[in-house]
Amino acid sequence: MRTSIATVCLSGTLDQKLVAARAAGFDGVEVFEPDLIASPLSPEAVRARAEELGLSLDLYQPFRDFEGVGQELLDRNLRRAAAKFALMHRLGIRTMLLCSNVATATSGDEHLAAGQLRQLGDLAERFDVRVAYEALAWGTFVDSFDAAARIVGLAAHPRVGLCLDSFHILSKGHDPAGIEDIPADRIFFVQMADAPLLSMDALSWSRHHRLFPGEGDFDLGGFMGHLVRTGYDGPVSLEIFNDTFRQADPFATAVHARRSLRWLEHETAVATRRARRGSDEGAGSTSEAAAVPDEGAGAHRVRMATTLLPAVSPPAEVTYVELRTGDLRELRHLLRQLGFRAHGAHRSKDVELWSQGAARIVLGAPEAEQDQPTVAGIGLSVQDPAAGADRARGLYAPAVPREEASGEEPLLGVRAPDGSEVFFGAVRGAEPQWVREFGRPDDGDPPSIERVDHVNLAQPWEHFDAAVLFFHAVLDLRTEPTTEVAAPVGLIRSQVLRSSDGVLRVALNLVPSGASADAILPQHVAFATSDALSLARAARGRGFEPLDIPDNHYDDLQARHELEPGLLEQLRELNVMYDRDGVGEFLHFYTHPVGTVFLEVVERRGGYAGYGAPNAPVRLASQYRHRHAVRQVGLANPVAS
Numbered sequence: 218m219r220t221s222i223a224t225v226c227l228s229g230t231l232d233q234k235l236v237a238a239r240a241a242g243f244d245g246v247e248v249f250e251p252d253l254i255a256s257p258l259s260p261e262a263v264r265a266r267a268e269e270l271g272l273s274l275d276l277y278q279p280f281r282d283f284e285g286v287g288q289e290l291l292d293r294n295l296r297r298a299a300a301k302f303a304l305m306h307r308l309g310i311r312t313m314l315l316c317s318n319v320a321t322a323t324s325g326d327e328h329l330a331a332g333q334l335r336q337l338g339d340l341a342e343r344f345d346v347r348v349a350y351e352a353l354a355w356g357t358f359v360d361s362f363d364a365a366a367r368i369v370g371l372a373a374h375p376r377v378g379l380c381l382d383s384f385h386i387l388s389k390g391h392d393p394a395g396i397e398d399i400p401a402d403r404i405f406f407v408q409m410a411d412a413p414l415l416s417m418d419a420l421s422w423s424r425h426h427r428l429f430p431g432e433g434d435f436d437l438g439g440f441m442g443h444l445v446r447t448g449y450d451g452p453v454s455l456e457i458f459n460d461t462f463r464q465a466d467p468f469a470t471a472v473h474a475r476r477s478l479r480w481l482e483h484e485t486a487v488a489t490r491r492a493r494r495g496s497d498e499g500a501g502s503t504s505e506a507a508a509v510p511d512e513g514a515g516a517h518r519v520r521m522a523t524t525l526l527p528a529v530s531p532p533a534e535v536t537y538v539e540l541r542t543g544d545l546r547e548l549r550h551l552l553r554q555l556g557f558r559a560h561g562a563h564r565s566k567d568v569e570l571w572s573q574g575a576a577r578i579v580l581g582a583p584e585a586e587q588d589q590p591t592v593a594g595i596g597l598s599v600q601d602p603a604a605g606a607d608r609a610r611g612l613y614a615p616a617v618p619r620e621e622a623s624g625e626e627p628l629l630g631v632r633a634p635d636g637s638e639v640f641f642g643a644v645r646g647a648e649p650q651w652v653r654e655f656g657r658p659d660d661g662d663p664p665s666i667e668r669v670d671h672v673n674l675a676q677p678w679e680h681f682d683a684a685v686l687f688f689h690a691v692l693d694l695r696t697e698p699t700t701e702v703a704a705p706v707g708l709i710r711s712q713v714l715r716s717s718d719g720v721l722r723v724a725l726n727l728v729p730s731g732a733s734a735d736a737i738l739p740q741h742v743a744f745a746t747s748d749a750l751s752l753a754r755a756a757r758g759r760g761f762e763p764l765d766i767p768d769n770h771y772d773d774l775q776a777r778h779e780l781e782p783g784l785l786e787q788l789r790e791l792n793v794m795y796d797r798d799g800v801g802e803f804l805h806f807y808t809h810p811v812g813t814v815f816l817e818v819v820e821r822r823g824g825y826a827g828y829g830a831p832n833a834p835v836r837l838a839s840q841y842r843h844r845h846a847v848r849q850v851g852l853a854n855p856v857a858s
């Protein structure tokens with residue numbers, strides 16, 4: 218699959234955009250006109266730069282408001298087009314994008330538009346270029362790909378074809394299956410964009426909220442399946458108008474973009490194979506060959522070569538979560554109060570292990586000087602660790618180097634966009650083999666915590682969407698609807714992703730921009746228990762002081778849920794929070810924050826599937842007060858050590 222990216226997706230200068238696109242491995246770019254106009258590089262210099270980098274310049278865009286106009290304006294539009302065709306000639310670009318008219322069209326007559334496009338085609342022929350007509354979702358008369366396809370069909374000019382943009386088609390709810398009726402040689406260009414389902418006007422949605430494939434709500438794998446069945450074999454390009462990516466580092470965004478297309482290529486390979494299942498070929502090979510036999514007259518012919526990624530290795534267990542901080546004393550203290558046992562130090566690495574049931578916390582010092590604790594990594598056991606790591610690396614996730622002394626279990630690590638690590642290890646009986654590389658656990662009460670329930674990772678604004686894509690593409694975690702939580706420092710956007718069986722649940726939180734200095738970064742590990750109240754009581758017996766929850770919360774709970782008085786009093790006494798959904802109940806309590814990290818204990822009763830979202834504002838306000846109080850008295854949290 219040939220890949221391309223519109224320069225509008227990236228921040229920086231035109232030259233930086235070209236270098237970033239190449240560095241991320243794109244084959245080509247779409248030159249967005251404002252980027253060229255603002256550049257000090259001549260068109261010839263841009264062409265030379267692209268050649269030097271080994272990038273093709275696939276498209277010049279956009280040309281606007283051409284068709285459906287009166288004769289006088291048409292003449293002017295043709296002169297305007299001639300100037301741009303001459304410019305394209307200097308750039309060495311063969312295809313121009315023409316957006317359907319949103320401003321000057323006075324007629325919706327498709328024969329009139331087609332005749333005008335035919336004249337544009339004649340002009341394009343003189344400059345040896347071609348025109349790809351794209352229906353914008355907010356076009357005055359032409360706002361659907363089938364209308365654009367009819368007009369292109371009527372124009373019947375070899376230099377006039379279509380640009381298909383998934384956003385304009387899917388945002389309007391149009392059925393992309395109709396793409397299969399378009400002759401492949403009429404599809405000149407394809408732009409892929411994802412987006413969250415929002416209720417707003419299409420123009421604002423398109424200009425500000427597009428996302429890279431795999432990050433939004435559109436079925437782009439299905440879209441691509443229709444596309445490849447036409448026989449289209451041209452570039453598949455990304456055109457993502459998005460306020461965040463316009464500000465983020467272009468090199469990071471380009472890698473992120475490339476990962477999204479690699480994922481989409483895989484989904485396309487899957488969709489193509491699924492459509493052809495039952496036919497004899499394809500089942501075993503990983504490459505969807507370009508030369509699929511023609512299945513007779515009228516049959517769709519797949520020509521695009523798409524390659525599968527190694528299969529997802531679904532997590533069988535979260536084997537550990539790694540926390541790093543310069544001062545481990547407070548975390549040790551909290552773990553002990555919650556009933557964890559210390560295994561002591563690793564035999565060759567500078568980390569220590571704490572465990573309870575199958576919940577394991579690895580504590581270590583930060584890689585670089587850093588005072589705030591962080592959730593630094595997640596360990597997973599999977600059936601095929603090598604395949605899991607290969608898939609991640611196939612999706613451009615950097616490998617994390619790790620040394621193993623002889624006899625130690627190999628773990629394969631990759632780095633997520635925010636720098637945290639995901640390690641793959643083998644599934645082995647009751648306990649991972651590496652546990653024995655630490656000391657034997659000290660004595661303690663029988664475990665009340667069973668395992669890690671979920672991990673909550675704070676994401677800086679520029680990594681949030683990349684992290685969603687990373688966890689979705691690498692581990693096939695599925696997104697749940699995003700929620701917004703009101704905190705004293707601003708609105709926190711939260712996105713939960715989970716494996717189909719719920720073994721791995723990751724909640725990503727978008728830290729409000731500008732709030733970082735004083736914000737409680739919502740980063741934590743939650744442990745599952747079958748009896749939160751007993752655990753809270755036992756912890757209190759070990760001196761544990763939970764995060765204090767205001768009485769108002771309990772009064773509100775009572776009003777909403779009419780709890781049995783006995784339960785309500787226990788919740789209130791132990792600072793345990795409560796929620797209920799259609800199927801079950803949720804009891805949960807928190808430690809106070811240690812810097813930016815805290816711990817949570819959760820009990821899911823009767824299949825409760827959520828995370829206590831209604832309680833999050835209360836919890837965030839308590840954490841904020843705690844932090845504020847700590848600051849005011851200028852003390853670290855009391856530590857008995």
Ligand SMILES: O=C(O)c1ccc(O)c(O)c1
Nearest residue numbers: 279316351382423424456
């Ligand atoms: O928002 C726009 O104007 C615009 C321009 C060019 C495109 O390809 C597109 O999809 C939208």
Ligand SMILES: [Mg+2]
Nearest residue numbers: 351382408456
């Ligand atoms: Mg477009």
